[in-house]
Amino acid sequence: MKSRLLEPQSFLIAREPYYEPQGEEVSLFEKAYYNLIPMLLKGPTGCGKTRFMEYMAWRLKRPLITVSCHDDLTASDLVGRYLITADQTVWMDGPLAQAVRCGGICYLDEVVEARKDTTVVIHPLADDRRLLPIEKTGEVLAAPPEFGLAISYNPGYQSVLKDLKQSTRQRFVAIEFHYPPAELEQKIIERESGVGTERAAKLVRFAGMTRNLKGSGLEEGASTRLLVHAAKLMVSGVSEGYACQSAIAQALTDDPEMIAAINELGRSLF
Amino acid sequence: MMDTDTTPPPHEPLGVSALEDWLDGVLDAVLSIRRSTAAAAAALAGLGREEQDYARHWIDVIAKTNPELAFHFATHVSEALKRMRPEDSEAWIIEVMDAYDKLGLYPAVAILTDIGSFATARDGQARAATLETVAPMLELFVQGLAGRKLSLAPAEQVYTDTGTLFLPPRLTVLATREANRMLYKIMATHLWAQVRFGTFRGGPDALRAEWGRYEDPERAARLFYALETIRLDACLARELPGLYRDLCTLRRDPPPAWQEACGRLSRPGASVDDTQRAMAALYADEIPAPQLYQGTLHLDAVAQAMAERMQRERVALKNALGQMAREHPLEGGRERRFSVHTEPGGQGPVQLMLDGQPLGAPPEVQALMQSVLLDLGEIPDEYLVAAGDGSYAPPHAKRADDVWQGTYHEEGAFLYNEWDHSREHYRKDWCVLRELDVHPVHDGFVADTLRKYAGLSARLRKTFEALRGENAIQRRQKNGDDIDFDALVDALTDLKHGRELNDRLFLRSRRTARNIAVMFMVDMSGSTKGWINDAERESLLLLGEALEILGDRYAIYGFSGTTRKRCELYRIKEFGEPYGDLVRARISGIRPQDYTRMGVAIRHLCGLLHAVDARTKLLITLSDGKPDDYDGYRGQYGIEDTRQALLEAKRDGIHAFCITIDHDARDYLPHMYGPANYALIDDVRQLPLKISDIYRHLTS
Numbered sequence: 016m017k018s019r020l021l022e023p024q025s026f027l028i029a030r031e032p033y034y035e036p037q038g039e040e041v042s043l044f045e046k047a048y049y050n051l052i053p054m055l056l057k058g059p060t061g062c063g064k065t066r067f068m069e070y071m072a073w074r075l076k077r078p079l080i081t082v083s084c085h086d087d088l089t090a091s092d093l094v095g096r097y098l099i100t101a102d103q104t105v106w107m108d109g110p111l112a113q114a115v116r117c118g119g120i121c122y123l124d125e126v127v128e129a130r131k132d133t134t135v136v137i138h139p140l141a142d143d144r145r146l147l148p149i150e151k152t153g154e155v156l157a158a159p160p161e162f163g164l165a166i167s168y169n170p171g172y173q174s175v176l177k178d179l180k181q182s183t184r185q186r187f188v189a190i191e192f193h194y195p196p197a198e199l200e201q202k203i204i205e206r207e208s209g210v211g212t213e214r215a216a217k218l219v220r221f222a223g224m225t226r227n228l229k230g231s232g233l234e235e236g237a238s239t240r241l242l243v244h245a246a247k248l249m250v251s252g253v254s255e256g257y258a259c260q261s262a263i264a265q266a267l268t269d270d271p272e273m274i275a276a277i278n279e280l281g282r283s284l285f
Numbered sequence: 286m287m288d289t290d291t292t293p294p295p296h297e298p299l300g301v302s303a304l305e306d307w308l309d310g311v312l313d314a315v316l317s318i319r320r321s322t323a324a325a326a327a328a329l330a331g332l333g334r335e336e337q338d339y340a341r342h343w344i345d346v347i348a349k350t351n352p353e354l355a356f357h358f359a360t361h362v363s364e365a366l367k368r369m370r371p372e373d374s375e376a377w378i379i380e381v382m383d384a385y386d387k388l389g390l391y392p393a394v395a396i397l398t399d400i401g402s403f404a405t406a407r408d409g410q411a412r413a414a415t416l417e418t419v420a421p422m423l424e425l426f427v428q429g430l431a432g433r434k435l436s437l438a439p440a441e442q443v444y445t446d447t448g449t450l451f452l453p454p455r456l457t458v459l460a461t462r463e464a465n466r467m468l469y470k471i472m473a474t475h476l477w478a479q480v481r482f483g484t485f486r487g488g489p490d491a492l493r494a495e496w497g498r499y500e501d502p503e504r505a506a507r508l509f510y511a512l513e514t515i516r517l518d519a520c521l522a523r524e525l526p527g528l529y530r531d532l533c534t535l536r537r538d539p540p541p542a543w544q545e546a547c548g549r550l551s552r553p554g555a556s557v558d559d560t561q562r563a564m565a566a567l568y569a570d571e572i573p574a575p576q577l578y579q580g581t582l583h584l585d586a587v588a589q590a591m592a593e594r595m596q597r598e599r600v601a602l603k604n605a606l607g608q609m610a611r612e613h614p615l616e617g618g619r620e621r622r623f624s625v626h627t628e629p630g631g632q633g634p635v636q637l638m639l640d641g642q643p644l645g646a647p648p649e650v651q652a653l654m655q656s657v658l659l660d661l662g663e664i665p666d667e668y669l670v671a672a673g674d675g676s677y678a679p680p681h682a683k684r685a686d687d688v689w690q691g692t693y694h695e696e697g698a699f700l701y702n703e704w705d706h707s708r709e710h711y712r713k714d715w716c717v718l719r720e721l722d723v724h725p726v727h728d729g730f731v732a733d734t735l736r737k738y739a740g741l742s743a744r745l746r747k748t749f750e751a752l753r754g755e756n757a758i759q760r761r762q763k764n765g766d767d768i769d770f771d772a773l774v775d776a777l778t779d780l781k782h783g784r785e786l787n788d789r790l791f792l793r794s795r796r797t798a799r800n801i802a803v804m805f806m807v808d809m810s811g812s813t814k815g816w817i818n819d820a821e822r823e824s825l826l827l828l829g830e831a832l833e834i835l836g837d838r839y840a841i842y843g844f845s846g847t848t849r850k851r852c853e854l855y856r857i858k859e860f861g862e863p864y865g866d867l868v869r870a871r872i873s874g875i876r877p878q879d880y881t882r883m884g885v886a887i888r889h890l891c892g893l894l895h896a897v898d899a900r901t902k903l904l905i906t907l908s909d910g911k912p913d914d915y916d917g918y919r920g921q922y923g924i925e926d927t928r929q930a931l932l933e934a935k936r937d938g939i940h941a942f943c944i945t946i947d948h949d950a951r952d953y954l955p956h957m958y959g960p961a962n963y964a965l966i967d968d969v970r971q972l973p974l975k976i977s978d979i980y981r982h983l984t985s
């Protein structure tokens with residue numbers, strides 16, 4: 016039996032990702048990391064959680080291994096499984112085992128989406144034991160101090176079927192993310208897309224309008240990500256109206272009345 | 286009857302005499318020496334052949350019904366065909382015939398002769414925009430614009446009381462429907478701007494007093510509004526440049542003599558005070574006609590709405606701050622001081638501070654502060670004094686035992702404990718609860734509701750169908766539609782390693798078995814009387830129809846009662862019971878009763894829910910307000926007992942969720958249900974949709 020490992024170096028982030036801190040999250044994350052405490056990032060979609068992780072991984076010079084969780088994700092998808100190659104079975108580490116072995120940072124995006132029995136495999140890893148038992152091979156991996164674990168989740172969804180278990184959440188230090196304050200968000204849009212100040216400012220105001228509609232038919236207002244998308248389209252020559260319509264209104268909802276209202280709001284600004 | 290002899294070849298129009306001959310033949314019965322068809326024939330001769338044939342066809346048809354009517358028709362038809370588009374003339378003819386059938390000759394002739402009104406009305410229809418059709422979009426639009434939630438309502442005049450925007454039910458002033466829709470949008474934005482940019486900020490009384498200083502206050506009011514509109518337009522130009530472009534297509538420029546005032550009112554910092562100041566110099570001038578999107582200023586309506594809201598929001602804010610202060614306790618028992626930091630110009634979010642430290646305010650508190658800011662331009666210190674523990678004091682309440690002594694037996698009833706927060710323990714067997722039946726009412730309610738919400742009902746059905754249809758792939762099945770390669774590989778590995786071969790090697794896609802049981806607990810207290818009760822009943826009916834699709838188990842109970850000795854739960858649908866005409870009739874029969882003692886109702890219904898075998902159990906409460914009963918079950922006491930009952934439910938694995946229509950609910954619902962477990966509805970009409978939305982969210 017032979018072990019196959021992906022090159023951990025390929026997960027190193029070479030260039031500094033652009034990240035605008037919203038508060039003291041950078042130092043908090045660092046302190047938790049050095050104290051071997053895993054992190055829980057809460058916040059709405061597209062508010063910079065993934066970007067923050069990339070930035071932290073770069074800062075701490077550790078490989079970042081990201082897993083997007085979904086409801087078909089099994090424990091073996093995280094830990095690893097046997098593969099068959101030319102009459103041989105080969106053990107293949109899953110991303111979590113990989114991260115543990117190479118002392119990387121494993122980021123489980125949207126953990127609530129994963130099935131509850133899957134989430135449980137991180138329990139021994141997320142408390143002070145810091146162990147990952149691999150049932151299939153009979154191995155127990157002890158995480159090196161460089162290993163870090165972070166999970167993200169959006170508490171905005173109200174589904175009771177997708178709540179994080181207490182026994183899971185109480186293992187983490189939590190940081191709450193919001194959409195950045197107006198000035199910062201404008202700066203981010205400008206930096207990310209190269210759009211001009213005036214348009215970026217209008218996009219931020221537009222986002223505010225859609226966020227006013229949260230709960231009245233919109234599940235979520237426009238995220239920073241959507242604003243960056245719209246701005247990029249504008250920079251590439253798409254008209255302001257069309258960019259807002261396609262990158263924002265249509266991306267937010269399918270409800271024709273809501274789309275009409277959002278389009279009108281966009282039109283009133285641009 | 287068409288006379289073929291006098292008919293020239295097709296395409297060529299008929300001449301006067303040929304037409305006259307033909308008309309004489311058809312209308313013979315009603316002609317006399319003093320009444321000939323000459324005029325009609327002359328008019329018809331001016332039409333093209335196709336139109337002539339069209340007219341003759343109808344003259345012929347009408348003559349068979351009533352020759353007198355046909356005579357009048359023949360006289361007017363040419364003008365009608367010239368003035369109206371073909372589809373409109375056809376509508377005109379049909380309307381004439383209809384009027385004849387229903388009302389007789391005279392009204393029919395009246396329509397015939399008054400082609401002008403008919404044509405105008407038809408034109409109007411073609412270009413009319415109605416509030417009914419634009420409102421759904423417009424309401425969202427206005428809400429997106431800013432802070433406070435403003436609703437729309439039809440009225441003959443365009444105005445706002447700062448809580449509702451009143452708009453005409455129909456607009457036909459502009460030439461096309463599109464333009465009239467735009468006018469709606471601009472009118473709504475203009476009214477919104479009055480709220481947003483502080484037309485009434487000093488309070489309506491200050492405005493009235495100011496106008497009263499002029500010789501003719503009514504004229505002063507008009508002048509004020511004209512100038513204020515200039516200021517608001519400038520605000521819109523800055524805030525909503527895109528909309529301002531549209532507005533400019535309708536805007537008449539102010540008179541040249543006003544230029545200087547315009548300049549001052551258009552400056553970024555200009556406020557309503559500048560408008561007042563500009564009045565004196567221009568009072569003698571002629572006041573320009575109001576802009577198309579202007580309406581009227583109804584100071585009385587504003588005064589009333591503002592007073593009610595400010596009172597409500599002051600209390601709500603103080604309570605919310607009280608709650609927040611308790612959540613951030615401080616050693617030493619120092620008095621907590623709240624303050625706020627607002628950005629100049631009232632833009633952007635308000636930063637709340639507690640003892641000088643910034644404190645994140647939850648969205649509902651943020652919304653409250655914004656709304657106060659809109660009314661007052663600042664948040665006065667007295668609003669920032671946190672309310673202490675709302676201790677309850679039931680001064681006159683009679684004792685439960687006295688009221689019911691001897692008349693009400695506790696036999697056959699359920700006894701429940703109640704939580705007394707001040708003692709921090711339960712009062713044993715404190716509440717007496719009975720289950721009663723709702724008297725089924727077979728009236729038109731069911732049919733009416735289903736008709737009224739046909740569209741919504743179909744939409745709900747569709748979303749619920751989608752929910753049911755969600756496929757899930759089950760892995761590692763003994764048999765199935767496809768091979769589970771993961772399982773196969775594992776099994777082969779096991780085999781190689783000399784372990785037992787697993788036989789669960791298939792994937793099976795199967796509709797997820799929705800293992801859910803839901804209890805709906807419906808407020809039947811006296812305060813639901815009227816529209817809330819109607820909305821509850823309508824929602825339950827629509828929900829019932831839609832839930833049938835999912836096949837989830839559910840029960841519906843109403844709750845009410847008077848004092849702890851008479852708590853009542855009304856059975857509307859039990860878990861095992863099929864949803865059918867009887868349940869529908871019970872829903873129809875839901876009537877407001879007495880008070881709202883929530884804790885005991887929750888305890889009993891959770892007991893029922895507990896007995897059902899389901900993986901997910903939900904308790905959804907529909908209520909219009911806080912727990913409230915006659916014998917001291919109010920304020921903190923009621924809230925704490927309800928919260929305790931919900932905690933008990935949670936311990937039993939029941940998820941509780943509350944939907945409420947109470948404006949002040951933000952103060953106490955998060956405390957009772959937890960932040961993510963409640964929803965507030967401003968508009969009861971949204972209840973059916975909201976409830977299904979929430980249901981869908983909670984269970985998918």
Ligand SMILES: Nc1ncnc2c1ncn2[C@@H]1O[C@H](COP(=O)(O)OP(=O)(O)OP(=O)(O)O)[C@@H](O)[C@H]1O
Nearest residue numbers: 033034035060061062063064065066207239240243
């Ligand atoms: N603080 C920030 N600094 C720099 N860029 C940011 C920041 N916040 C948001 N962005 C921009 O927003 C985009 C979306 O952010 P990101 O992908 O990190 O969101 P997320 O929170 O991970 O969302 P999801 O929960 O949907 O995965 C980024 O690609 C980046 O352009």
Ligand SMILES: [Mg+2]
Nearest residue numbers: 064065066124
């Ligand atoms: Mg992400």
